[in-house]
Amino acid sequence: MHKQCGEKLWYIPDGYIPEVSSGELTSHESICVLNTSSEGALIKITIFFEDRDPMEDIMVVVSARRTKHIRTSSLHLEGMPIPVGVPYAIEVRSDVPIIVQYSRLDSTQAENALMSVMAFPIK
Amino acid sequence: MHKQCGEKLWYIPDGYIPEVSSGELTSHESICVLNTSSEGALIKITIFFEDRDPMEDIMVVVSARRTKHIRTSSLHLEGMPIPVGVPYAIEVRSDVPIIVQYSRLDSTQAENALMSVMAFPIK
Amino acid sequence: MHKQCGEKLWYIPDGYIPEVSSGELTSHESICVLNTSSEGALIKITIFFEDRDPMEDIMVVVSARRTKHIRTSSLHLEGMPIPVGVPYAIEVRSDVPIIVQYSRLDSTQAENALMSVMAFPIK
Amino acid sequence: MHKQCGEKLWYIPDGYIPEVSSGELTSHESICVLNTSSEGALIKITIFFEDRDPMEDIMVVVSARRTKHIRTSSLHLEGMPIPVGVPYAIEVRSDVPIIVQYSRLDSTQAENALMSVMAFPIK
Numbered sequence: 346m347h348k349q350c351g352e353k354l355w356y357i358p359d360g361y362i363p364e365v366s367s368g369e370l371t372s373h374e375s376i377c378v379l380n381t382s383s384e385g386a387l388i389k390i391t392i393f394f395e396d397r398d399p400m401e402d403i404m405v406v407v408s409a410r411r412t413k414h415i416r417t418s419s420l421h422l423e424g425m426p427i428p429v430g431v432p433y434a435i436e437v438r439s440d441v442p443i444i445v446q447y448s449r450l451d452s453t454q455a456e457n458a459l460m461s462v463m464a465f466p467i468k
Numbered sequence: 469m470h471k472q473c474g475e476k477l478w479y480i481p482d483g484y485i486p487e488v489s490s491g492e493l494t495s496h497e498s499i500c501v502l503n504t505s506s507e508g509a510l511i512k513i514t515i516f517f518e519d520r521d522p523m524e525d526i527m528v529v530v531s532a533r534r535t536k537h538i539r540t541s542s543l544h545l546e547g548m549p550i551p552v553g554v555p556y557a558i559e560v561r562s563d564v565p566i567i568v569q570y571s572r573l574d575s576t577q578a579e580n581a582l583m584s585v586m587a588f589p590i591k
Numbered sequence: 592m593h594k595q596c597g598e599k600l601w602y603i604p605d606g607y608i609p610e611v612s613s614g615e616l617t618s619h620e621s622i623c624v625l626n627t628s629s630e631g632a633l634i635k636i637t638i639f640f641e642d643r644d645p646m647e648d649i650m651v652v653v654s655a656r657r658t659k660h661i662r663t664s665s666l667h668l669e670g671m672p673i674p675v676g677v678p679y680a681i682e683v684r685s686d687v688p689i690i691v692q693y694s695r696l697d698s699t700q701a702e703n704a705l706m707s708v709m710a711f712p713i714k
Numbered sequence: 715m716h717k718q719c720g721e722k723l724w725y726i727p728d729g730y731i732p733e734v735s736s737g738e739l740t741s742h743e744s745i746c747v748l749n750t751s752s753e754g755a756l757i758k759i760t761i762f763f764e765d766r767d768p769m770e771d772i773m774v775v776v777s778a779r780r781t782k783h784i785r786t787s788s789l790h791l792e793g794m795p796i797p798v799g800v801p802y803a804i805e806v807r808s809d810v811p812i813i814v815q816y817s818r819l820d821s822t823q824a825e826n827a828l829m830s831v832m833a834f835p836i837k
Contacts (some may be wrong), residue, residue, distance in 0.1 A: 350600070350713050351602070351604065351713070360712070367652055373686060375605065375678075377604035377678070377680065378600055378604060379604040379680040381602070381682065383604035384713070385611060410639065410644070411639060411641060411642075411644060412604060412639045412640065412641055412678065412679060412680035413641055414604075414605065414607075414641070414678040415676075419679065431622060444602045444604050444680075444711050445601065445604060446604040446605040446708060446711075448605050450704075457704040458704055459695070459696060459704040459706040460706055461605060461695075461706040461707070461708050462708060463708050463709065463710075463711050466711075
């Protein structure tokens with residue numbers, strides 16, 4: 346058995362899907378999850394907004410001993426994606442300990458801009 | 469009732485509002501707050517400088533189960549904004565636990581640059 | 592004797608070696624290790640993927656009271672490098688406490704983009 | 715008396731002063747210190763290298779209730795600056811608790827790239 350590492354609950358307050366892409370790469374965000382354990386992780390992602398109720402419990406699976414770099418634009422709840430061009434925040438809840446990092450590539454202009462943070466863990 | 473997550477006191481040592489914008493986006497900073505609890509959060513922001521006394525207790529409200537991405541250029545104390553082009557630092561104090569991230573978009577030149585950090589929590 | 596600082600196990604979920612470089616600088620990632628102690632550090636790096644088994648225990652040495660900024664493209668396991676253009680995650684395990692930061696320079700387009708995070712420590 | 719916040723010892727493994735600047739802004743790094751307490755902070759900065767002994771105990775003062783954004787290019791030990799174009803790492807030691815963030819602006823190419831991390835605190 347491989348050791349479980351990390352925490353089961355993580356937050357990223359600054360979520361934002363840019364509306365525009367130009368140049369060679371597409372603007373996108375990734376929620377990067379690492380599951381070091383010998384068990385698959387069932388992950389529930391909740392999206393918080395400034396002016397409406399949260400989108401709760403979007404499900405994602407990350408297999409044992411695998412990473413998954415989840416594009417936020419791929420997430421749907423009852424067929425609805427996360428709206429673009431709107432400030433939001435992200436909760437990542439897992440049934441086994443995981444480690445979570447968030448990165449954004451903004452290609453609104455032809456040259457790219459990158460940012461990344463380790464998500465904030467709740468113990 | 470939803471669980472309160474995070475801390476009540478956070479710091480960001482590197483604040484700076486760029487003086488210049490070019491290209492399609494405006495240079496700006498955001499203090500991104502997430503309030504996961506079932507109560508509204510009353511937030512007091514204090515700005516520290518290199519060569520003068522702090523601007524203390526600028527008030528902001530973040531509703532229950534909501535995020536707010538606060539543009540630093542929108543903050544005022546007795547009608548005075550945070551000066552542009554000056555190094556400063558930020559304290560974020562809340563009456564309920566919150567999670568705080570800081571991001572800056574610099575469009576001094578036509579192509580954008582992005583940076584982001586999780587603020588530093590005091591337990 | 593100098594004090595040992597940091598932790599022995601660190602994680603970086605968002606690893607990615609860009610396929611393309613342009614302009615004056617080459618796209619690359621660095622795993623930046625600081626060993627403040629009076630003993631050399633023997634480091635084992637494991638690479639996790641989305642769809643295949645990990646590459647385990649790539650060895651690196653960081654001398655006493657030295658830093659090493661390790662290019663991920665320089666890492667090999669039985670002659671095999673980390674594949675480019677593929678999402679992955681990084682584990683850094685050391686026999687003495689160290690501090691680990693991860694940075695990426697993306698020059699896919701002529702102008703550069705930079706990101707950096709402190710790796711996530713396991714206590 | 716204002717409360718002391720933060721830690722007395724912080725590390726930044728990825729230091730690097732770019733050799734080249736172009737465009738409107740100069741490439742630089744800043745060690746951003748916030749001293750929330752009612753006492754001045756005496757700070758000793760040590761620079762670690764890949765292939766030579768550390769430069770130890772460069773002194774900087776940060777006044778009570780002030781921030782200081784220290785350009786690494788301004789630091790000298792016995793008249794010697796930190797060399798440019800060389801990987802290094804940074805230790806920041808203070809006699810009172812402080813909070814430390816590190817940011818780099820790279821203008822090697824005309825358009826800027828930005829990165830920032832909270833330094834790693836030792837408790």
